[in-house]
Amino acid sequence: MGLKTFWVKAKLKSDLMRCFRDGKIVKTVKRGDQNVDFFPQIHDVFVDEEKKAVRFVFTLKSGMDPELLTKREWVFRQVFGENIELSGKTKKFTLWVYSKGMPDNVKYVFEDIQPHLEELFMPLVIGYDRRNNLICLDLKEIHHAILTGSTGSGKSSLFRAILVSIMLYKSPQDVQFLLIDMKNSEFGIYRGGAHVKEVLMDQESVLKALQQVEAEMHRRSKLLDSEDVEHVADLEKKLPVIMVVIDEIIALVDNKKIMKILTNLSCLGRSAGVHIIGAMQSGRAKDVGGQFLNNMNCRISGKQSDATNAKVAGFTTAKNISTPGRMVLSLDGVETHVQVPFMDKQRAKKLLQPFKGKVIQDPNSDIQVSQSCMLEEIKEHIINEFTLEGMEEDE
Template identity: 40%
Template sequence: MTLWATLQARKRLINAFKHANIYRMAGESYIFPTIRKVELTDDYTKFTLRLPTGFDPDTLTDNLFVFQQVFGPNVVIDGEIKYFTITVYRKGLPSKVAYNFDEWQSVMTDKTLPIIVGRDRNNQPQAFDLAIFPHILTSGETGSGKSSLLRAVLTSLMLTKSPDDVRFILGDLKRSEFGIYRNVKHVEGVHVTPRTLLPALRLIKVEMERRGNLLDKNEVTHIKELRDKLPYIIVAIDEVALLRQEREIMNIVEDISSIGRSLGVLLILSMQRPDSKVLEGRLKNNLTVRISGRQSNKRNASVAGAEGAEKIKITDKGRMIFVLDEPIEIQSPWLEYDEAKRLLEPLKVKTEFEFPFEEKDDVGLTEAITDFKFGILEELQ
């Protein structure tokens, strides 16, 4: 870009500072935030700023609307304390990203447990490796696109990895999301009540103890270092807030969040409105990845760990704040229920127990898990 274009961009930013009253006066001179760098590309203009000492860091974000009035609606402000970036994108996020499994292959093939998230403002696919960044919290109001994202995440994992790579325990407490995964060969059980979920999690607890002993015996720090391969285990629970009174279940979930990474036991938790009574202590601190659709207010967005989610419009279905290293706004993939069902059909198997663990009490548990492949049957007998 030309020097002239850079100077014009700086001039517009200074104009925005004036409209937002982001300056001090020294006599008749204005003191603005220092513009340290201006980066112009075909996709965006990015300003790197340093606030003078004493400026309120919230001054920039609180005046986002002013920058949008000057530069257009596609403005993102990032940073903290003194150093910030203001990025003006040429294009906005797409209003919808249709799910196409083949299109995500390029960002999934190099990851142990690929989690697809969506497309960013540059239309680039965003994904991360759950084996490296463990434990996810997804949240968002009804209609925000959270359910479709969960569907895309789980379906993609099952299509990409074999049952020898990853197994699933699914908690579907609203009885609305995970039914399509019943009898998929990766899935140990789909549980719709705490009564059936608890025995499954007790088994997970035993398996974590077994894996911990294996790590100690072999003097290694992660299951990937063991000679004999063990599958990763993903515990995914939709509307986990419904378990707030289930103390034993929540204790096991917290234990997974604390020690599960090295043992290959990982969490994907979901809730509509973040509940601070559920997200407390160890669990809150150990959910390292946050993905949130629209939240009704700033407090809920803060509890969700996705500041800015309260600014998502109610009409922006699938718009999410994705927080891994720093928050970015993405458009999540839209996967229809029937399409997910079609994709999963080749993975279905007939089993003796249509609903694993269900209708079984603790006494009959061993007989109900003849296909439970975590290697713990000998521990139970």
């Protein structure tokens, strides 16, 4: 370490200690007639010249309340500026300080995203972090995800980034979507796509479809057991992943049958290749049910209207968001701010057009039906693999 680097790190360490003192992030122990203060222990100060950022690693003394850090995050902003990111859970914490803020707008460009999807079983595009790294998760590892946030927070943009990326990267044989659109406004652009089994907008049809998915999950579980493998990806005969995507899950909570199935899917679906991505307004998050929410180990939030809603949704930093498309990703209690790549509805339609069929108007219905332009053998393959191996649907 050069002399200059030594003094830079010493100055940075001194600034962090000032944060602890000014914010009263301290444990005071009485020894005889004196009070002795114990501050968090700083283990590492790393200067990332390429990213123009500084990373601090420190631990709290045993007996210190970790919530002190989130409650008094303002002191770190006063010393280091607004461009910080604090993560940690119980004892060990990491503080990143950046010289520049995150971009307010990132355009969706699939050619830039595609290389990051390689080697992921079922990729989930989330957004760019403060170091301009694209975060892509694997549904095989995170199982399920829940999106929360107030109106206009960017949930629609995130839905498009996730769904369009998968449809462009994976074939209809790899994945089939069951899209539940309780607001009748979000998923219409996907109707008729080769990857989309159904777009559902009422509880009756939702219940019927989820009963089929649940039966398929149980069939696959028995198949895994008979083949002595842990995941559908390990089967010799490949089965498509089933993704149940729900916009405004709150509209389903009064239907106990639907919520029971969704809870079962969230508990048992991972190994069978059945995954849930849900979205809702955060204010009624507690109405969904504890077991279901506990199984949503990947949580993503846009701007929350206040600290109470942020806490109900399980976030500590979402209340500080002011930029559209800015999200907080929470994995295992660690929160990371990301900027979702923006794609409007017209751009999404254009990208998905090659997967669309010819739209036919049924004279006996107000619903448009799509006739797939994909090869008939692809259509037949998907039907065979996703309709319970020929099991007839309930009348």
